[in-house]
Every structure is written in structure tokens, then in C-alpha cells.
Amino acid sequence: xxxxILDIIFPPKCIFCNKILNYGVKSSICENCNLKIxxxxxxxxxxxxxxxxxxxxxxxxxxxxxxxxxLIKYKFFNRPSFGRTFAKLIYDKIKxxxxxxxxxxxxxxxxxxxxxxxxxxxxxxxxxxxxxxxxEIKVNKNILVRxxxxxxxxxxxxxxxxxxxxxxxxxTDSNLVKDKSILILDDILTTxxxxxxxxxxxxxxxxxxxxxxxxxxxxKF
Numbered sequence: 299x300x301x302x303i304l305d306i307i308f309p310p311k312c313i314f315c316n317k318i319l320n321y322g323v324k325s326s327i328c329e330n331c332n333l334k335i336x337x338x339x340x341x342x343x344x345x346x347x348x349x350x351x352x353x354x355x356x357x358x359x360x361x362x363x364x365x366x367x368x369l370i371k372y373k374f375f376n377r378p379s380f381g382r383t384f385a386k387l388i389y390d391k392i393k394x395x396x397x398x399x400x401x402x403x404x405x406x407x408x409x410x411x412x413x414x415x416x417x418x419x420x421x422x423x424x425x426x427x428x429x430x431x432x433x434e435i436k437v438n439k440n441i442l443v444r445x446x447x448x449x450x451x452x453x454x455x456x457x458x459x460x461x462x463x464x465x466x467x468x469x470t471d472s473n474l475v476k477d478k479s480i481l482i483l484d485d486i487l488t489t490x491x492x493x494x495x496x497x498x499x500x501x502x503x504x505x506x507x508x509x510x511x512x513x514x515x516x517x518k519f
Contacts, residue, residue: 314331325383334364338515360516381425392429405439407496410447425485441469445466477505488515
């Protein structure tokens with residue numbers, strides 16, 4: 299109800315071009331911009347290497363064009379409201395799967411508390427929270443924590459990325475993940491090292507299945 303009132307007072311706008319949208323829209327994307335989104339075809343992307351800790355990965359878009367621009371704004375220029383639209387994009391992709399109902403818990407890739415305090419929000423958690431509402435699946439922010447205040451992955455090569463996030467994540471209560479199917483969300487996939495370390499921690503704690511999902515990927519598969 300509160301969100302509906304806000305939509306009336308502050309009409310929703312397209313996150314890409316700022317065009318005012320009709321009241322009640324479920325995602326803040328106009329028709330013209332929707333045609334420009336570089337969607338990836340198919341349900342899952344099969345990774346070339348076989349030693350990943352996640353069982354499946356869902357990538358919605360290529361990390362290019364208007365999606366890249368919007369994700370940069372969302373992550374670094376204080377646009378937390380974009381999270382609702384990104385969640386809807388992932389929701390539309392997941393609803394095309396036949397087994398999403400088997401997911402027990404949704405979590406976002408955690409930020410270190412110092413980095414989250416500086417940014418003001420965890421962009422992955424905002425997406426996971428909105429997606430949890432859409433899918434009616436429990437979201438838990440405290441199951442997985444980042445214990446190391448790592449350097450930004452975007453500034454590192456692949457070898458340094460691996461060293462940077464190694465053992466950086468911890469499951470706080472293994473009883474909450476044991477034998478569970480978990481969907482873990484992040485905004486961007488580059489090499490996949492951060493997501494893989496998160497999934498390793500979850501698998502080591504007893505998770506039965508871990509599915510990774512991202513808005514966009516810069517990897518070529």
C-alpha cells in the first residue's frame with residue numbers, strides 16, 4: 299500500500315531514459331528501452347570450466363549498452379530504487395524455469411560491513427529482497443557474511459581476483475543451509491570468482507544445491 303501511494307505522489311519513471319510511466323507498472327522500463335536491453339537467450343549458461351561450486355547459473359543480460367549504464371548508476375551513484383526493476387528482470391527469467399519452486403532460500407552476495415556502510419546499501423541484497431517478495435520465497439541476509447574487506451574485483455586480473463576473495467565468506471549457521479536449495483544473487487558476473495567463493499562456503503556448510511543468478515555478465519561463454 300505504501301508503494302502504491304508513493305507511485306501516485308511520485309509517478310514511476312523509466313530507469314534508463316526517465317520517461318514517466320503509467321501508474322501501477324511492475325517494472326520501471328518503458329517499451330522503447332525494453333527493446334534495447336541486451337537479453338541473453340536460453341535459461342542457463344553452461345560454463346566452460348567444470349569446477350564451479352554453483353550448480354546452475356542464470357544470466358539475464360549482456361553487460362553492455364543501457365543495462366551496463368544503469369548497473370553502474372545503481373551500484374555507484376546512489377540509485378537503490380533500481381533494485382526493484384532489476385529484481386523484476388530476474389523474476390521474469392526465473393518464472394520460465396520449471397523448478398524454481400524448489401528453492402528454499404534467497405540470499406544476495408554480501409558486502410563487508412564497512413563497504414556497505416560507506417555505500418549505504420548492498421545492491422545484491424536489495425535485488426534479492428524484492429525477488430523474494432515476487433517469488434514468495436524467504437530471504438535471509440545474515441546466513442552468509444563477508445569476513446574480509448576485499449579490494450574491488452573490477453580493478454584486478456583473474457589471478458588476483460581469486461586471491462582477493464579466497465576464504466572471504468562465512469556461513470554463520472550451517473543448520474540454516476544444510477540440505478537446502480539456495481538461490482544466490484549478484485548484480486554483475488565477470489570472472490565468477492566472487493560468486494564461486496560464496497557458493498563454496500554454502501556447499502561446505504551442507505547446502506544441497508546452489509543456483510547463482512545475475513543481472514548481467516561480461517563473460518563470453
